[in-house]
Amino acid sequence: MSDLPSAEDAPTANGMPMLGLGTWENTNPDECENAVKTALEMGYRHIDTAQIYGNEAEVGAGIAAADVERDDIFLATKVWINELSHDDVVESTQESLDKLGVDYVDLLYVHWPAREYDAEETLAAFDELVEQGLTKRVGVSNFEPEQVREAVELSDAGIFANQIELHPLLQQDELREVCADEGVEIVAYSPLARGEVFDVGVLSDIAEKHDASEAQVSLAWLREKGVTAIPKATSEAHIRDNWESLTLELDDEDIEAIDAIEQVDRRVDPDFAPW
DSSP, X not given: OOSOOOTTXXXXXXXXXXXXXXXXXXXXXXXXXXXXXXXXXXXXXXXXXXXGGTOHHHHHHHHHHSSSOGGGOEEEEEEOGGGOSHHHHHHHHHHHHHHHTOSOBSEEEEOOSOTTOOHHHHHHHHHHHHHTTSBSOEEEESOOHHHHHHHHHHOSSOEEEEEEEOBTTBOOHHHHHHHHHHTOEEEEESTTGGGGGGGOHHXXXXXXXXXXXXXXHHHHHHHHTTOEEOOBOOSHHHHHHHHHGGGOOOOHHHHXXXXXXXXXXXXXOOTTOOO
16 A cells, blocks of 8 residues: 555545545544544545434534544534424524534535424424524435435525445445435445455455455445545544545455455444334
8 A cells, every 4th residue: 555645536426535434333433533633644535423322522522623624524423313393403403513512514414304303394404593593504314215206306505415325236336326315425334334344255355366355346446436425433443444445445456356356245234214
C-alpha cells in the first residue's frame, strides 16, 4: 500500500466524503471518543452516528478533541423511530445537536420508515430543520424503492441520501438503480457485512492479488459503484486499514467477480423493517 491519502485527496459525492467512520455499537465512551478523534486526524472527514446509538455526546467529544475544524467535517445523525412525529423530530434533533456540541449537522436521516413515521408529517418537520439551518441535508435510511420515491416526491428540501445495508453479500441492485434514477446518494452501513467479508473466497483471492485486506476490497468495490461507505472501526489499526482502501484500484475482472457473488447475507433485519 502507498502512503495514506490526505483528506483533500479523498473522493466525495456531492460534497459528502465517500469513506466515513461508522459508530454503531461503539458504546464505550473513551473508545468512541478516541475512534472519532483518531479517524479525523488520520484524514476522515465523514462521521456517522444516530440517536439510538447512545453515543452522540462521545462523538461530539471526539470531534472537539480532534485538530480539525468543525466546518471541514461532514457529520450525520439519525432520528429514531419513536421520535418521528413532527414535534418530536424538532425536539429530538435539538437534543442531538446539544449532545454533539454543534450548531448543525450536515445530514439528518429518518432512521427507519417505522413506528411514528408518517411520510408527509415527518418530512415536513425535516424541511423545517433545513430552513432553520439545523441540518444542511435530509436523508432517509432503510427505505425500500417505493418509500424512496414517496419521500422524494414529498420533501421540499430534497432527499440527499438513503443509508442502507450494502456489501458484496447484499448488493441491492434494484434499490441502487432506483436511487440513481431519483438522484439520491447511497450510503452503505455494515459495508463489511459485520466481518463476514473475511470469509468469502472471491474477496480473499482479490485481496491476495492486490496485497490488500478483504475489508479494503469490499470498500473499494463500493466506491467503484459510486456508493459511500461508513465502516465501524474502533482500533487505530482498523481505522487505518479502512482508510487505506482509498488507494486500492480494482480492475474490471475484480469487479465482475464480486458482482457475480450469489451468496446473500443480510445482517440487519429487525421486525419493523419494511422488507
